[in-house]
Amino acid sequence: MRITLLLLASLLKAADLPTAETLLDRFVEATGGKAAYSQLKSQITRTEIEFVGAGIKGTNTSLNVYPNRAHTTMELTGLGKMFSGNWDGNVWESSAIQGQRLVTGAERSMMLRLTDIRAAADWCKYYASVTTEAEETVDGQVCYRIVSTPKDGGKPETSWILKDSGLVYRTRMTLVTQMGEIPMEVTVSEYRKVGPFLLPHVSNQQVGPQKIASKVKEILYDTAIEDAQLEPPAEIKTLIAKEKK
Amino acid sequence: MSRTIRYVCLGALLILCAHSQTNIQLSLDSFDQVWRTINEKHFDPNLNGIDWNAAREELRPKVAASTSKEKARKHTEALLAKLGHSHVGITPAEAYRDLDAPRLDGQSGLKFEIIGGDAILANTAHAGAVIREVNGRRVRERIARATTPTLKRLAVRNMLGGLPGETLELLLEDDQGKVASHKVELTKPTSRLAQFGHLPAIPLDFHFEQLGSQSGYVRISSFFDPEALQDLFKQATTACNKCRGIIIDLRDNPGGIGALATAVTGWFIDKSVTLGTLYLRQTKLQLIANPRPEPFLGKVAVLINSGSASTAEFLAAGLQDIHRAKVFGQTSAGMALPSAIEKLPTGDGFQYTTADYITAGGIHIEGLGVVPDVLIEPTRQQLTKQMDPALTAARTWIEAKE
Numbered sequence: 001m002r003i004t005l006l007l008l009a010s011l012l013k014a015a016d017l018p019t020a021e022t023l024l025d026r027f028v029e030a031t032g033g034k035a036a037y038s039q040l041k042s043q044i045t046r047t048e049i050e051f052v053g054a055g056i057k058g059t060n061t062s063l064n065v066y067p068n069r070a071h072t073t074m075e076l077t078g079l080g081k082m083f084s085g086n087w088d089g090n091v092w093e094s095s096a097i098q099g100q101r102l103v104t105g106a107e108r109s110m111m112l113r114l115t116d117i118r119a120a121a122d123w124c125k126y127y128a129s130v131t132t133e134a135e136e137t138v139d140g141q142v143c144y145r146i147v148s149t150p151k152d153g154g155k156p157e158t159s160w161i162l163k164d165s166g167l168v169y170r171t172r173m174t175l176v177t178q179m180g181e182i183p184m185e186v187t188v189s190e191y192r193k194v195g196p197f198l199l200p201h202v203s204n205q206q207v208g209p210q211k212i213a214s215k216v217k218e219i220l221y222d223t224a225i226e227d228a229q230l231e232p233p234a235e236i237k238t239l240i241a242k243e244k245k
Numbered sequence: 246m247s248r249t250i251r252y253v254c255l256g257a258l259l260i261l262c263a264h265s266q267t268n269i270q271l272s273l274d275s276f277d278q279v280w281r282t283i284n285e286k287h288f289d290p291n292l293n294g295i296d297w298n299a300a301r302e303e304l305r306p307k308v309a310a311s312t313s314k315e316k317a318r319k320h321t322e323a324l325l326a327k328l329g330h331s332h333v334g335i336t337p338a339e340a341y342r343d344l345d346a347p348r349l350d351g352q353s354g355l356k357f358e359i360i361g362g363d364a365i366l367a368n369t370a371h372a373g374a375v376i377r378e379v380n381g382r383r384v385r386e387r388i389a390r391a392t393t394p395t396l397k398r399l400a401v402r403n404m405l406g407g408l409p410g411e412t413l414e415l416l417l418e419d420d421q422g423k424v425a426s427h428k429v430e431l432t433k434p435t436s437r438l439a440q441f442g443h444l445p446a447i448p449l450d451f452h453f454e455q456l457g458s459q460s461g462y463v464r465i466s467s468f469f470d471p472e473a474l475q476d477l478f479k480q481a482t483t484a485c486n487k488c489r490g491i492i493i494d495l496r497d498n499p500g501g502i503g504a505l506a507t508a509v510t511g512w513f514i515d516k517s518v519t520l521g522t523l524y525l526r527q528t529k530l531q532l533i534a535n536p537r538p539e540p541f542l543g544k545v546a547v548l549i550n551s552g553s554a555s556t557a558e559f560l561a562a563g564l565q566d567i568h569r570a571k572v573f574g575q576t577s578a579g580m581a582l583p584s585a586i587e588k589l590p591t592g593d594g595f596q597y598t599t600a601d602y603i604t605a606g607g608i609h610i611e612g613l614g615v616v617p618d619v620l621i622e623p624t625r626q627q628l629t630k631q632m633d634p635a636l637t638a639a640r641t642w643i644e645a646k647e
Contacts, residue, residue, distance in 0.1 A: 098507070100535070182528055
């Protein structure tokens with residue numbers, strides 16, 4: 001009898017919660033609206049990064065053109081420049097440390113999702129299911145906890161969405177890399193309006209044992225980005241050509 | 246008047262006390278940061294069975310009772326020593342100096358080997374001589390006190406160091422038993438300095454040369470500056486593309502950025518390989534090397550000695566395990582754990598391990614070292630003739646027609 005009552009209570013509580021679909025749609029509206037996202041053609045983001053406590057700082061510049069071109073340059077003190085990108089669906093990486101390679105499998109799927117500038121509004125494209133699990137207080141803020149399961153077979157991601165504003169506060173996910181899977185938690189803050197969009201400007205990430213802090217210095221929407229700025233290095237083009245054969 | 250002086254003295258005393266209290270508080274905060282970091286981030290949540298709370302209860306009061314920052318640091322180092330493995334330690338704040346400030350990196354240019362408990366010179370006109378004393382300090386005693394080949398080597402290297410411009414007075418005994426004093430002036434390092442994270446600046450010596458028409462020779466003093474390292478191997482593999490083999494000299498290379506072991510491997514493979522596994526508290530990661538566009542696929546020889554540590558060991562063990570290289574020389578340091586360095590409130594640097602490392606062949610080289618395929622212990626006679634038997638053996642293997 002007691003178990004039945006508890007079950008009933010939990011069902012009633014779950015029924016009280018907004019659906020994850022509603023929460024994600026509300027997030028899209030709060031950050032710019034579906035119409036604005038659907039017209040977004042390109043984005044340039046410049047960020048300052050710090051590996052907290054490790055004495056390593058740097059910058060990250062991402063150029064993204066919808067639907068499938070991206071070029072990211074990360075420059076860190078003592079490590080130099082590291083490049084990655086998406087050239088018509090060919091996801092690649094190039095650095096003095098890792099060499100040059102085409103990214104495949106689950107790692108590629110994740111990179112495609114993370115570099116899609118319309119991904120927030122097109123979440124149905126990437127997730128097979130989304131579920132609201134609970135209402136809970138995180139760092140003194142009331143949030144809804146939702147779980148999203150990627151279509152590509154990736155591990156479920158948990159996000160905390162602020163109850164009052166509808167903005168995402170934290171996401172916990174598994175980063176897929178060539179070396180293996182790394183647990184990652186990203187907490188964002190300082191949402192600011194840039195053009196038609198409201199975007200977080202501060203991000204604190206816990207990637208494995210390392211804390212990484214980043215601050216957005218500049219975001220530009222729909223400015224012209226030349227193909228030459230997005231092209232991968234010659235070695236990557238050779239790999240792409242080899243792959244096609 | 247006297248009352249005024251008394252108040253001034255009392256005030257000065259209070260300021261001194263406050264200063265001392267502040268220093269000790271910084272030392273306590275540093276101790277707490279070290280304890281907490283190991284507790285939260287060490288790859289082994291059980292800390293190899295050490296009662297970490299008891300260790301704090303034993304040593305924290307000693308830090309609180311310390312009369313100087315240096316004494317407090319000793320107790321924090323004692324806490325870390327309980328872990329009993331490499332890549333944990335404290336670098337005194339004094340080691341972090343401005344690049345222009347005097348540094349203890351004066352170079353004597355002297356090479357040596359330890360044979361039978363003595364340090365034997367391996368170069369200069371006095372090659373083959375035993376170094377009896379350095380500035381009146383007996384070398385043999387220092388070597389005897391050190392417990393491992395790596396520490397013995399470090400002890401001698403430290404005795405041969407100092408500030409640029411300083412003069413070392415060496416007491417040398419030649420192979421006839423004749424003892425004479427010689428002076429060596431320490432010079433500024435000619436190589437550039439690499440800066441990474443919270444490590445003090447490190448002199449970087451990358452060198453490539455072709456040895457005849459069959460062999461290439463690459464020497465790496467430490468694993469920093471990925472782009473310069475990439476340029477070095479691009480140069481070596483391009484210039485030596487028709488060579489029978491390339492020798493990578495990792496002797497006295499203390500390591501550096503761990504991932505650079507995979508970066509170097511990439512120049513010698515034609516498909517991706519795993520050099521080993523890193524076991525972190527949260528996950529495990531493979532050390533994967535990706536082939537470079539035009540890799541060198543001839544023979545590869547790696548030279549190591551007891552001064553080769555960390556990343557140098559990842560590379561030597563990795564290439565040995567995948568049967569891509571033959572390793573020559575002496576067993577390496579066995580200090581092969583990935584680590585991170587952060588700053589403490591005292592300004593000291595704090596190095597701690599972030600992962601355990603197992604080679605692709607399933608070997609745990611921490612504490613054991615990489616055992617060469619061809620073990621070579623130089624003799625005094627060879628050193629007298631300024632021979633390099635490990636390099637000679639590697640070159641002979643490369644140039645042999647098989």
